[in-house]
Amino acid sequence: MELIGRRFGHIRITDVVGQGGMGDVYAGYDEKLDRKVALKVLHAENRLDSEARERLLREARALSKLDHPNICRIHDYIESDDVDLLVLEYIDGQTVQDVITDQKLSRTEKLRIAVSVADVLVAAHRLGIVHRDLKPENVMLTRQGEVKVLDFGLARWLNLMSSSKRIHIAASQDVIAAAPARVVPLPEESDHEWLAYADVKRESTSVLPRYDSSRSQLQQGRRFLKTEAGVTMGTPLYMSPEQARGEELTTASDMYAFGLFLQAIFTGSDPHPLGLTAREVILRAARGETVAVEGVSGDIAALINRLKQFAPADRPTAIETVARLRFLGDKANRIIRRAVAALAVFLVIFGVWRYTVDLSRERARAVKARTEAEKRRTQAEDLIEFMLGDLADKLAPVGRLDILDDVGDRALQYVGSLKPETMSASELTRTVKAINQLGNLRLQQGKKAEALALFKRSLALASEAVRKAPNNPDAQRMLGETRAYLDRSAGVPPAPGGGQDARTPRP
Template identity: 30%
Template sequence: MNLKIGDAIGDYKIVAVLGAGGMGQVYKVQNTLSHRMEAMKIVLPSLLESPEQSERFLREIRLQASLDHPNIATLHTALRQEDQILMVMELVEGTSLQALLEKRPLSAQEAVGFTLQALSALAYAHEHGIVHRDIKPANIMLTREGAVKLMDFGIARLVQDRKLTVSGATIGSLFYMSPEQILGNADIDHRSDLYSLGVTLYECVTGQRPFQGESDYVILSAHLSQAPPAPRDVKPDIPEDLNRVILKSLAKNRDERYQSAQEFHDDLQKFSGLSDSAVSPKPLGASDFLATQPMQSIIQPAPAAAQDSSAGLEMAFVLFMDIVGYSKLPMDLQSKYITQLVNIVKDTAEYRRAAQNDQIISLPTGDGMALVFFQNPVAPIQCATEISR
């Protein structure tokens, strides 16, 4: 569905195009009855390929529409148009936390204040049985008054169900995924959100992510098996108690993390060493909003080829690898065997050749990994032969 400024959909008129990405197109619209400005997201049909997916997504929409919290972007309504689902949401005028981090470092007061607001929103959502699944700076909007608005509740499940997606939504999330998400566990719960927010808080107070690397699998493996550098080792002026709170939120074993958003919130507020007035929302500076767009974080960037309608199609050749009996293994052994598999694969000549020529995408599949090769149809066979040796 290609819309342009001035087009009408039911009672909504297109005012501006806010962007297009891996999950859909987003427009600024005006309700012609109430004259209220809102945001409209048109979800890509490829994300709703079966009746089961569509119905599950509609259930997620109903859940999100039931949420009413000052730190959660409100979903006003949803409708169908030409076999597509349209979501009409609160228009948040502001910038994303990701955009702000790219502009300047945050003070400890700002970092803690934003996190406390996000935790308040998560506590409310979790109490209503909703897990976000994609907490990251790009999904945390900041208004001009310094208020946090969490975006896209429930939407991430739809993307994560497609194991081989290479949309920006998935790739951009690798730095913030919990170990249980990376392992493909079926019983993801609210503690996964707390881990992802812990990663976000770490980045806000130190200016860097806890796990970095040159490839997706280096980052994913670090989430599974490496202890993060202590925040105080990166930035020595961080209070010891705040250092402890952040590290607890990043525990590999979810039973060792904070067990609720409220517990995380209370500890962070108590041990940050900052007064209530210091972390209360404060208006952001005018420079923080230069060259930004409303709702810029409600969408995720699509791959370059997907954004260019004139781009040609390219054949891909896929190699799947599963670890037999993986789901029955303890988490520490799951992590160990995934790491071993990654190391074996990356040591093959075919993998190194394809990586050097930018002709491969490597992705997790829960109980193993998938390699997507380009240009060489026999590459998966050659790689599999090397691995089997």
């Protein structure tokens, strides 16, 4: 059925942006409100399926109840003679799965995404809505960096009045944790067909295809599993044990999937090994077996492992998880902020002290003051060296060099307050080292112009140090290093012979 160019009221369909097993997603234009929209449309054959139409309507109702900035908003639901359309907010960006594959996320960004998605679960669970298909492909990042959770097509309201299962309302969060009404045996434990999944035992490639191990990700495992009637059950890679077993799902099922989501974004790997069949993934999921969490901090690993607990009651709620993620995000920042504050206070005190000392007074007092000034300056420069050197080296791999911006600015103010003509060669050499570290930090941050200006300032001071002490090896070495930094920032290739001539001052 060709829909491009058709109008439904004031909505005009302009393009196809995605295709799925149950329907397609189109781009459209709202001529009345002058905005771009997305439209989810059922395939023609699925429109005759009452369950498929009910699922689309259920998604519309779920989205209409969930007013949250991190959820893809619904604009309208249209029923025409030949097609049903869900009119949604148009999101211009990438899925989190695409970003993970490209390895573009810093630890700070990962935590921000995690908090946003967990906050969506808080909002949904408060209304008794279970997403049932949370995965990196269903979370998008807009060009402005906003997080958007998509696809509530599998979402279900938990039945508060059901007499077939016991209901427990969690005191810390007004959400439902329903005890399962039944337990479906695993395929290997029963001679009967596993009703939750069609043709599992026959491994029909039309329903449960074997994974292609040559791919970098388990693309096949990201597909929905369907029954013979075409009912979407979920995505194998991110199923909770109870979902894989065909048991009753609760908000805790979403939290298990969220744990696998965290594992994917923080480790960059899927929660199940490559090269498995869909049946093998389902069996692993039903037993609560996943790849071990490796390559992340202990705090993050501990949270993921709590979320992956086999028993639903042992998993933290969405509210608990949001609080923990925010704490982890603030933890590193608190340490750095305290260090930055200590450095700032120290530099301010040092500056005030330095400029209030009258070195022109009696000789004994002047000598003592200079000794104290040199001592404090040495302490300040040691602290700057640590912040811009060792700490910068530790922050660079996790993409957190931006934390040192305030340190760099204050260090630059401090260096600018110094008077080279009053400083000895050794003092100038230490200052040159501090400026070079700041310039190197700016280079790592991609601020080439700032780095170049810093290295030029450093070169002038290094040359002055050599002029004052021509035979001082430290001054000579620092002059050579500064020239190398300056050449590198200007894009000049290193001199032949390893730059030995750099130790000789330029005329």
